Amino acid sequence: xxxxxxxxxxxxxxxxxxxxxxxxxxxxxxxxxxxxxxxxxxxxxxxxxxxxxxxxxxxxxxxxxxxxxxxxxxxxxxxxxxxxxxxxxxxxxxxxxxxxxxxxxxxxxxxxxxxxxxxxxxxxxxxxxxxxxxxxxxxxxxxxxxxxxxxxxxxxxxxxxxxxxxxxxxxxxxxxxxxxxxxxxxxxxxxxxxxxxxxxxxxxxxxxxxxxxxxxxxxxxxxxxxxxxxxxxxxxxxxxxxxxxxxxxxxxxxxxxxxxxxxxxxxxxxxxxxxxxxxxxxxxxxxxxxxxxxxxxxxxxxxxxxxxxxxxxxxxxxxxxxxxxxxxxxxxxxxxxxxxxxxxxxxxxxxxxxxxxxxxxxxxxxxxxxxxxxxxxxxxxxxxxxxxxxxxxxxxxxxxxxxxxxxxxxxxxxxxxxxxxxxxxxxxxxxxxxxxxxxxxxxxxxxxxxxxxxxxxxxxxxxxxxxxxxxxxxxxxxxxxxxxxxxxxxxxxxxxxxxxxxxxxxxxxxxxxxxxxxxxxxxxx
Numbered sequence: 129x130x131x132x133x134x135x136x137x138x139x140x141x142x143x144x145x146x147x148x149x150x151x152x153x154x155x156x157x158x159x160x161x162x163x164x165x166x167x168x169x170x171x172x173x174x175x176x177x178x179x180x181x182x183x184x185x186x187x188x189x190x191x192x193x194x195x196x197x198x199x200x201x202x203x204x205x206x207x208x209x210x211x212x213x214x215x216x217x218x219x220x221x222x223x224x225x226x227x228x229x230x231x232x233x234x235x236x237x238x239x240x241x242x243x244x245x246x247x248x249x250x251x252x253x254x255x256x257x258x259x260x261x262x263x264x265x266x267x268x269x270x271x272x273x274x275x276x277x278x279x280x281x282x283x284x285x286x287x288x289x290x291x292x293x294x295x296x297x298x299x300x301x302x303x304x305x306x307x308x309x310x311x312x313x314x315x316x317x318x319x320x321x322x323x324x325x326x327x328x329x330x331x332x333x334x335x336x337x338x339x340x341x342x343x344x345x346x347x348x349x350x351x352x353x354x355x356x357x358x359x360x361x362x363x364x365x366x367x368x369x370x371x372x373x374x375x376x377x378x379x380x381x382x383x384x385x386x387x388x389x390x391x392x393x394x395x396x397x398x399x400x401x402x403x404x405x406x407x408x409x410x411x412x413x414x415x416x417x418x419x420x421x422x423x424x425x426x427x428x429x430x431x432x433x434x435x436x437x438x439x440x441x442x443x444x445x446x447x448x449x450x451x452x453x454x455x456x457x458x459x460x461x462x463x464x465x466x467x468x469x470x471x472x473x474x475x476x477x478x479x480x481x482x483x484x485x486x487x488x489x490x491x492x493x494x495x496x497x498x499x500x501x502x503x504x505x506x507x508x509x510x511x512x513x514x515x516x517x518x519x520x521x522x523x524x525x526x527x528x529x530x531x532x533x534x535x536x537x538x539x540x541x542x543x544x545x546x547x548x549x550x551x552x553x554x555x556x557x558x559x560x561x562x563x564x565x566x567x568x569x570x571x572x573x574x575x576x577x578x579x580x581x582x583x584x585x586x587x588x589x590x591x592x593x594x595x596x597x598x599x600x601x602x603x604x605x606x607x608x609x610x611x612x613x614x615x616x617x618x619x620x621x622x623x624x625x626x627x628x629x630x631x632x633x634x635x636x637x638x639x640x641x642x643x644x645x646x647x648x649x650x651x652x653x
Contacts, residue, residue, distance in 0.1 A: 152376075153652065154356040155428055156637075158645070159381040160370050160629070162504050163362045167317070168306040170242050173569060173579055174536055175558055182347075182646050183358065184440055185291035188216060188235065189283030190347030193361070193643060195560065197279035199349035200339065201292060201312070211274030218265045223335045224294055225316040232261035236299035238280070239267075241292060244286035245302040247569040248579070251596055256265030274447045277566060278601070285644065286561025299644065303478030312336070312355045314648055328360040330647075338648075346643035354651035366505060370485075372633060373398065380633040382645050386444050392632045401441045405540040405642045406560040408506075409459050409569065410439055412514055412622040413581040415551050418544055420496065422490050425489035427619035432474045432522045433482045434514065439624040442509040451627040457571060457615040460626055462563035463601065464608040469616035482521035494523050497545040499553045501532040510624060511554040539580040553580075559626060560643075564604075564613060565595045570621050585622040615618050 160179065166172045169181030179301035190200040199205070203217045224231035236259045243256075255275040260268050269278065282290050293311055300306050309317040317329035322328055338350035361378055363369040372378045374395055383393060384400075395398050412434065414421035421427055436453035444450040454473060455465035458465045496518065506574045511527075511535040518525050528550075530538075535553070543549040561567050572578045572592070573585030588611065631645070641649040 129552050138599055145251050146487060152283075154567060155319050155547050156355040156358045156380065156647065156650070157378040157548075158360050158647075159363055159372070159378050160360045160645075161329075161383045162501075162532045163325050164360065164514060165324075166305060167309050168285075169289050169291050170245050170538075171305045172250045172536060173557070175287055178287045178289055178558075180309075180328070181289055181291050181313075181647050182436075182644065183315040184309045184317050185289075185293065186222075186281055186291075186314045186351075187278045187347065188239075188292065190287050190350035191280070191283050192345040192350075195285070195346075195353055195563070196348075197283040200348065201235075205279075205438070211276065212271040212272070213270040214278055216269075217269050218267075219339070220265070221337055225310050225333060227335075228294060230292065230312050231295075233264075234295045234298065235267050235292050237295040238292045241298045241300065241302050242288070243488055246284075246285050246290070247572045248277075248567045249288070249576070250577070251275075251566060251592075252278060252281045259559045260408060260424055273597075275294045275596075278416075278456045280566070283347065284561075286558045287569055289458065290322040314338070314351050315358060319365040325345065330360075330491065331360040332356045342384075344641050344649045346647070351646075351648040353520075353551070353648045355647070358647050370632075373634070374394055376634065379637055380630055380631065380645075383506070383629050384632045386427075386450065386629070389630065389632075397635050398632060399635045399637075400630050401640075402628055402631045403640055403645055404629065406558065406563075407626050407628045408556040409455075409458070409559050409562045409626050410436075410443070410510055410554075410556045410624040412552065412554050412624055413570065414512075414619075414621070415545070415549065416583045416620075417542060417576075418549070418551065419461060420491055420494040421551060423490055424618055425487060426491050427649050429482065429489040429491070430483035430518075430521070430523075430622065431472050431619065432485065433477060433479075433517045434622050434624055435474055435477050435517070436623070436625040438477075438517075439513050440627055441512050442513045443506050443625075444627045444629070448537050450624055450629070453625045455626050456621050457562075457566070457612045457620075457623060458564070458638040463569065464564045464605060466605070466612045468609040468612045472616050477517055477520065479520040479522075483598060486522060491523070495526050496551045497528060497549070499538065499550045500527060500529045501535050502529040504532045506556065506629070507532075507554055510556075514552075514624075516552050542576060542582065554624070556627075558644075565592045565608065571611065571615065573620070581621065583618075585614070585620070588614055588618070588620070593619075 167179045186201050188202045189197040203219045205216045214596050243253035258270045297306050314336045318329040338352045342349045370388050429456040442449035541549050545551050573588035575584030576582050591611045598604045636653045637653045639649050
């Protein structure tokens with residue numbers, strides 16, 4: 129198998145640590161993708177914080193398995209004034225974990241805070257004259273122009289979800305983390321039992337009332353929970369996690385190492401299945417604010433350095449069922465995916481050509497500070513492939529390994545690389561977030577107001593605005609083709625493939641909701 133690994137399948141025989149056992153019937157023990165270091169779902173694109181947000185908070189709308197928004201905290205809405213006035217009515221009886229009722233003014237403040245930070249939210253706010261709360265159960269959007277994607281924005285499922293929190297917390301500056309997780313979701317965060325780097329605990333919210341009727345479908349429908357307690361346990365390595373799952377010390381491992389999937393499939397009492405059905409989009413993101421990647425020609429010269437199949441082999445191995453290469457700037461399989469410009473992607477690395485192209489583009493051996501998470505296996509493996517390709521292409525790489533929790537806040541810094549900033553990082557994004565321009569944070573060209581990397585492009589922003597206002601699928605697809613053509617010229621990031629990583633869990637867990645690791649629906653048989 130052609131891949132970079134740091135453990136053998138047999139390592140799963142390592143003994144798992146002994147945990148203090150909670151009541152196994154009423155407690156769900158989960159191994160997340162990484163430690164939860166940021167608690168505010170508005171603050172970060174980190175999927176682990178989004179997943180935490182689904183437990184603690186609720187949303188006005190939730191998308192179903194077809195990514196169509198359905199009322200969630202909302203009872204329903206009315207549209208008037210030729211699409212320029214939306215009145216959203218809240219369900220009765222919504223209550224925050226601190227015992228206070230959810231009021232429309234809490235929703236107004238939450239939406240306004242989220243809308244200053246999130247890619248989709250910024251578009252909604254730009255189209256809005258005013259958001260008001262004429263009474264405790266009604267919030268009103270008065271728009272400058274029709275914005276039919278309003279429920280899609282409020283119910284988005286990829287990171288920077290629009291969560292509703294009390295007004296007192298939602299008044300926090302969007303660039304400052306809210307560290308008191310108080311929502312109205314099905315579980316409450318237990319701060320007193322939090323152990324950084326090891327354990328996060330949630331307890332059932334006794335005041336939570338799921339929507340009535342229907343069945344859960346991704347983020348839509350009733351969010352009925354069947355456990356009194358959810359424990360997120362961070363384990364030191366994949367071998368330990370595999371051993372703990374086999375021993376029954378944990379119930380569900382979100383992202384098991386691909387190397388261990390054959391072993392886990394063969395064990396009685398375990399199941400391996402895909403929960404995150406929209407997959408993961410792998411990418412390399414440069415910092416556009418500082419040399420060398422503020423130079424569009426240098427970014428374009430490096431298109432020839434990154435062979436997508438090498439990244440995917442490193443992450444997922446030889447089984448092509450788990451990955452795809454020859455991927456553009458939208459997630460493959462989505463209605464907006466395009467073939468435009470794909471001929472620019474290399475089938476193999478021609479290091480000498482990359483060196484010549486870099487020299488012609490003006491690269492002068494500037495140091496590239498490359499941040500790499502040592503404790504996040506898939507991203508670590510992708511980073512190793514990228515660093516190898518860069519070095520072979522003549523790039524001066526400063527490879528800085530650190531834990532994911534340390535890396536996330538550093539990525540938010542816009543300081544120069546030699547002052548605590550950075551030049552490059554590898555990551556994956558949730559596939560559903562790269563399915564169209566509205567939610568696609570990494571294709572947003574709004575500079576310092578965007579996500580880390582801070583790509584700025586007036587041309588890309590104009591195309592994105594045209595897409596949001598476009599009517600008809602054919603027009604939208606044409607615009608996405610134009611956006612991809614521009615992306616191959618300006619290179620906001622380098623796409624490095626897509627992959628699907630199954631979860632592993634005890635066989636007595638059933639009724640998982642597909643789309644994300646959410647904690648409603650699932651129960652013990």
